[in-house]
Amino acid sequence: MLESLTLPLADDFHLHVRQGAMLRDVVPLIRQGGVGRCLVMPNTVPPITSVEQALAYRDEIQSVDPDLDVLTTLYLCPELTRDVIMRAGDAGITGVKLYPRGVTTHSDLGVADVGAYDEVFAAMSEAGLVLEIHGEVQSDADRDICVMNAEPLFLPVVERLHRHFPALRIVLEHVTTAEAVAFVERAGERIAATITVHHLDLIVDDWAGQNHNFCKPVAKYPHDRAALRAAVSSGSPKFFLGSDSAPHPRDAKECAVGCAGVFTSPLMLPYLADCFERIGCLEKLAAFVSENGRRFYDVLESRDCVTLERRPCDVPKAYGSVVPYRAGETLAWSMV
């Protein structure tokens, strides 16, 4: 039985750190969780739609933790012209995030018609920016669309983008369904997917009435979770960590209408080690957190390492105002 595990510092290719006081509270926890590099999401208020905003956001985060390697992405919107994309590429911005309108937190300014952005996608291919996609269609009762089937119904949009822009790297974020996993597996090498910790653990039953497990996309059927587990167990380089860790104050979760989001950042590697061991693929953890993603994104290897040891790790009841994932439970692995 493995007693300790040394890995390169992890990359989290999908992270929410919010703004202001919340940002200052949660940024110091990222490296505590074993993550040294993160791609921060642009669905702030207002969203990050310019090169200047993205760089300022990166600087704000790094003023809290100068040792954190922060990658940025722009919120896809009409402001993103070809010129902005080219400047973004020059400025070292990593990607552009596509939020379909109305599907998740702060997506009210999201995209109603993906086809309207073909010029942007062409410029991104040229500039080497990665397209990150929240892959869900909006619920529509008349078409029998709801949060349970919204992800598979979005896949044709990704397929079209992939066909029209074969050079464009696309990450289907936080996949939750067997259909999305199968799509990514059979697509070309410029399509990859992130997987969260919590979607490897949860099914619909686990967020029914359990507010701290409620996120978007919602966790689905057991067979969907099994497909996600099989994807990480396979060691396929197309799947890597994008935690979607999203802090909300307790009051915004334990209330009549709770915010969507699961907070995993402070114990990212302990959660993952605990989960991968239960699934039976602990030997695939290092590639999932520190190899597959950086190869796809074409960023440098981590210089530093982190060690986990088999020692009970009690998940705190809260970090300040934020209740973490699996609060009060005990994980099998701790950070050294």
Place this chain on the structure above:
Amino acid sequence: MLESLTLPLADDFHLHVRQGAMLRDVVPLIRQGGVGRCLVMPNTVPPITSVEQALAYRDEIQSVDPDLDVLTTLYLCPELTRDVIMRAGDAGITGVKLYPRGVTTHSDLGVADVGAYDEVFAAMSEAGLVLEIHGEVQSDADRDICVMNAEPLFLPVVERLHRHFPALRIVLEHVTTAEAVAFVERAGERIAATITVHHLDLIVDDWAGQNHNFCKPVAKYPHDRAALRAAVSSGSPKFFLGSDSAPHPRDAKECAVGCAGVFTSPLMLPYLADCFERIGCLEKLAAFVSENGRRFYDVLESRDCVTLERRPCDVPKAYGSVVPYRAGETLAWSMV
């Protein structure tokens, strides 16, 4: 446009009034909602498993509202012998409720093996007791069973009971899926179903993060809701009101792990009139609430009437500690 609507006082064939202080708080609200007769559920703590308990529970409820017609049902468990069933019939007890183990509030003492109760079902047929069923199998990830598909998977159990005990009247409670509606429609005349107000309104999206809409069974897909609406619109005598109205204090809903249950009792007929009108079947409301159920249960016609008028009805933010369904919204119909 109809301006007022006079109906016989309604029957609610599935109602939770709980115990103690909560019972005293919610019982007076039942007739305010236009319901004159109700079948109260036996999943109290401890559950109602004897004739004496059932009669005492009825008396306790009627001590709060002597004008309420209270029907009782026993919790199916090993204490229910043939002798108990015969005495229950003589004592005027209406039915027996089958809770599969572990599927809902206070079902931990529920039935693990339905087949073990064939003697009870035979006695019930003889005594004329109705079997009410919470029709869900327990979630089991290994068999891909979760709250979204647990109801259709239970239908074979009901089918077997119906075949083995053709004289037994069976009510499939709070149906939520197109499969359950189709099953009830094609089954013999001794199979009927109750439908709640909230399942006519809600889909999975509506309880995702929205704690006051979370109930068991959970609301499902748009096509399932459409099937429920079609069932009530059809005017089929096999479908009638069983609200499953279930009061929980606000603290037990707006918290980390919320209780399942939607509280509709105080405005039952206004909710239903509002809903039936939106669906376009207001003319079917009277039979749904005061004819189909009493015919199936073979109980007397209501002596009293109630009138609704088209006048905005503001749903209170709370009744004491309990937040009602659609709190703060405005319904199109009011009780006179």
